[in-house]
Amino acid sequence: MMAHGGRIVAEALHREGVTHLFTLCGGHIQNIYDGCLDVGIRVVDTRHEQTAGHAADGWARATGQPGVCAVTAGPGVTDVVTALANAQRGGVPMVCIGGAGPVLLTDRGSLQDMNHIDLVKSITKAAYRIVNTDRLAEYVSTAFRVAMSGVPGPVYLEMPLDVLMNFADVSDFPSPAVSRTAAQPAPDPTEFARALELFEKAERPVAIIGSQFRWSRDLASLQDLLARYPMPTFVNGMARGALPPEHPCFFTRARRAALAEADVVLMCGTPFDFRVDYGRDGTWNPNTKIVKVDRDATQIGHNKPVDVGLVADTGLVLRSLAEGLPAGRLHESWLATIRRSEEKSRAKMIPEMEAHSDPPNPLRVCKELDRFVDDDTVVVGDGGDFVATAAYVLRVRWPGLWMDPGPLGTLGVGPGYAMAARLARPKSRVIAVYGDGAFGLHAMELEAMARQKIPVVCVIGNDAGWTQIRRGQVEFFGEERAVATGLAYTRYDQVAQALGCHGEWVETTDGIAPALQRAFDASERDQVPAVVNIKIASSEFRKGSISV
Numbered sequence: 001m002m003a004h005g006g007r008i009v010a011e012a013l014h015r016e017g018v019t020h021l022f023t024l025c026g027g028h029i030q031n032i033y034d035g036c037l038d039v040g041i042r043v044v045d046t047r048h049e050q051t052a053g054h055a056a057d058g059w060a061r062a063t064g065q066p067g068v069c070a071v072t073a074g075p076g077v078t079d080v081v082t083a084l085a086n087a088q089r090g091g092v093p094m095v096c097i098g099g100a101g102p103v104l105l106t107d108r109g110s111l112q113d114m115n116h117i118d119l120v121k122s123i124t125k126a127a128y129r130i131v132n133t134d135r136l137a138e139y140v141s142t143a144f145r146v147a148m149s150g151v152p153g154p155v156y157l158e159m160p161l162d163v164l165m166n167f168a169d170v171s172d173f174p175s176p177a178v179s180r181t182a183a184q185p186a187p188d189p190t191e192f193a194r195a196l197e198l199f200e201k202a203e204r205p206v207a208i209i210g211s212q213f214r215w216s217r218d219l220a221s222l223q224d225l226l227a228r229y230p231m232p233t234f235v236n237g238m239a240r241g242a243l244p245p246e247h248p249c250f251f252t253r254a255r256r257a258a259l260a261e262a263d264v265v266l267m268c269g270t271p272f273d274f275r276v277d278y279g280r281d282g283t284w285n286p287n288t289k290i291v292k293v294d295r296d297a298t299q300i301g302h303n304k305p306v307d308v309g310l311v312a313d314t315g316l317v318l319r320s321l322a323e324g325l326p327a328g329r330l331h332e333s334w335l336a337t338i339r340r341s342e343e344k345s346r347a348k349m350i351p352e353m354e355a356h357s358d359p360p361n362p363l364r365v366c367k368e369l370d371r372f373v374d375d376d377t378v379v380v381g382d383g384g385d386f387v388a389t390a391a392y393v394l395r396v397r398w399p400g401l402w403m404d405p406g407p408l409g410t411l412g413v414g415p416g417y418a419m420a421a422r423l424a425r426p427k428s429r430v431i432a433v434y435g436d437g438a439f440g441l442h443a444m445e446l447e448a449m450a451r452q453k454i455p456v457v458c459v460i461g462n463d464a465g466w467t468q469i470r471r472g473q474v475e476f477f478g479e480e481r482a483v484a485t486g487l488a489y490t491r492y493d494q495v496a497q498a499l500g501c502h503g504e505w506v507e508t509t510d511g512i513a514p515a516l517q518r519a520f521d522a523s524e525r526d527q528v529p530a531v532v533n534i535k536i537a538s539s540e541f542r543k544g545s546i547s548v
Contacts, residue, residue, distance in 0.1 A: 001171060005133045005164035006031025007038060009097070012140035014039040015173050018068050020423055022046060022055035022416070024079075026072020028099025028112070031164040044419065044452060047444040049076050053083020054416025056094040057154075061238060061403050061417070062378065062424040064215065066093040066147045073099040074112025077119065082410060084154045085123040090237070090406035091211055093152035095143045096124075102162040103131050116158055125153040131160065134168035141174035148180065151295045152215055184217065184313035185295060187320055195266075195291045195308045196324050199229070202264040202289075204334045208255075209314065210270020211237030211406070212295055214399050216315025223247070225322040229329055232258045232338040236270055240402035245395040252392055253345035254338050259284050261337075266321075268293040269314040272303035273407060279304030293317045349392070352541055359535040360509045362386055362461050366393035368512040369431070369459055372520060376428045377401065378421040382414025383435025384468030386461030389541055390433045411438040415445030418456040429457070429520070436462040439492055443499075446529050450500035453527040457519050458496075460533045464489045489535055496531035506534040 001011070009032050013021070020042045023029070036043050046052045052069040059067025071080045077098045087094050098120075101110035117127050126146045130139050136159065143155040187195075199205060209222060213235075222242050226233060226249045233249045235242050243250040251258070259265065259276075265288050270276075277283035279290075284304075292299075292306040293314055300309035310317055352363035366389055373379060375397050381387035381404035396402040403417045418432040439460050449456065470485035493503030502522035504515040512534065519530035 002167060002169045003035070004031055004167050005136055005159070006033070007035035008133065008136045008168060008170050009140060009159065009164070010035030010039045010041055012137040012173055013068060014041060016140065016144050016176055017065060020044055020059065020068075020420075022052040022059070022067065022069040022420070024049045024052055024071060024076065026076050026099055028073045028101070028161045029070045029097065029159070029164070032070055032097065032159075042423075044423065045448060046416070046419070047448050048442055049079035050082050050412060051416040051419075051442055051445050053080040053094070053096060054086070054413045055420040056096065057083060057087045057090070057092050058380075058403060058413070058417035058420030059424055060093050060152070061214070062400055062421045064400065066095050066144055067420060068095045068097070070097040071099065072112065073101060073116070074114055076112070077114075077116045081120065081123065082412070083416070084120060084156065086406065086408045086410040086413065087154040088123050088125070089408040091151050091153060093147035094154045095140075095147055096154060096156050098156060098158045100129075100158050100160040103160045104162065116156075120156045123154070124156045127156040127158070129158040130163055133163050133166040134170055136163070137170055137173050141176075141179045144176065145180035151212065182217070184316060185311060186316045187293075187310045187312040191308055191310055192317075192320060195310065196321070198264050198289050198291060198308065199266075199321065199325055203331070204261055204263045205231040205266065205331065206258045206262040206264070207231055207233040207266040207268070208270060208276065209233065209235045209239045209242055209268050211239055212269025213242060213314040214238035216313050218315035218319050219399055221315045221318035221322060225318045225325075228322050228327050229325045230331055230335060232335060234258070236275060237406060238402075239269070239399055241396040241398045241400070244397050248335065251338060251342050254341040256283060257341040258338050259288070261285060262288050264289045264291065266291050266293070268317065269295070271299055275407070349541065352539060353393070356509050357537055358508045359537045360506070360512060362389050362463075362536045362539050363393065363541055364509055365459075365461060365512060365534055365536060366390045369433070369516065370394050371513070372429070372431065372516060374429065376425070378403065378425060378428050378430045380414050380417040380421065380430065380432040381405070382411060382417070382432060383438035383461070384411070384466070385471070386435045386463070386467075386536070387433055387438075388468070389461075389539070394433070412441035414438065414458070415442045415449070418458075419445070419449060419454050422454050422456050432456055432458045434458060434460045435467070436460055436464065436487060436490065436492070437466045443492065443495055446496055446501050446531070447499040450528040454529070455523040455527045456529050457516075457523050458529060458531045459516070460492055460531065461536045462489055462492070462533055463536050463538065491533065493531050493533040496529065501528050502526065502530035504530070504532045506532060
């Protein structure tokens, strides 16, 4: 096939199964757009390159396959850096195509000329500069293979302007069927036998299942294991939804109580980081036996010694445990103990969830919103305090249906994740939950979504501040020295209306449900985003919550 470089890139992406390309326009990459039109890839434009990157990340979270974005040279690449870093820290596969000036003008001062490769090396799995048009398809294939291997992550492909404009005859496009494998690492038999022995003897076992489970092919393995060998189970990151809310082994509010008493902990696909207090004594029982599962061998023993380390896919380990452990170990007393702790903690939430105050309590807002979360609803969390509250109340029911910034704590992911989720799952309801601070980062993406008919419902918990930071700031330094954390009760609903979206302003508890219903109705009817901007009261629920 004789074609210009942009057409070759598009054809290679099409053969990898890509249906959407997220971008902000730039002269260096316009040949790729032209190629996408020929092969039927939808070009989705954003108002900031960071959003294009987050959308590629979000596409992977929603579908299980790498998302793709394309950004122009210079500031286009620097703008997408945050999204690349977020995908790397979160272990999410994506391919970022970056434009560049012509190869012949490298280091001569062409428009937007800079060294992109060195910039992105530390926040990607690999970064390649392509200087021959006839090798474009080869590198696209390589990018997908690297992005999906081991622990998934982002790959950067630099494509100079002349390489995309030049023509080449490419007859052999790599096929995903033979250029990469779907095989995933299985547990080492010797080490797995040691893990089995620990669980066979355990009286107080606990499981913590993390984001790597999202990339397992056997997503039924966790429930099958717990049906045979029940134990208190906690999920985080992209594993949220791996257990339905009503599952007898599913817990969210009793992790500290469980870890303080556990005799064996199965730690799968998530690090010993701030979310689990780095595995430190005080939070963790010092006598607990640890079985650590990770696709990355360097994470075994990181921050905390382990008794058994399995370099393997979480789903394959869970399936092997389900098949290898003897049935009948019900751990009824242990489960009942942790259930009492869970219920005691949840009971403290009930007064605020039932509160009828004006302005509304944030827990009450989340309770009202949960009525609109069905079995196929995607929930995107973009923000700090309000989103952390929502995470304990909104009930998702399958991996990939909850999306949040992840361990990098990146605010501004909301629009990109929401756009990608709705495009990837056009029949699913998509709800973006925002703090008012986070909403301000990329509010203009509402225009892009309205113009391109991408309907999502955005719910803002508006407390006029960066509350997750401000709370500690006031506690440490005093109210009079709390600077840079206060905002106004801005009418973001009116901003939404000006951008062609539906907007609602709510100040009362009685107003929440009707406003949400109008927003969902209008969003689907008009195929545009809707924004429900809710003024919220202060809450004691998150008091003392500081993550560093």
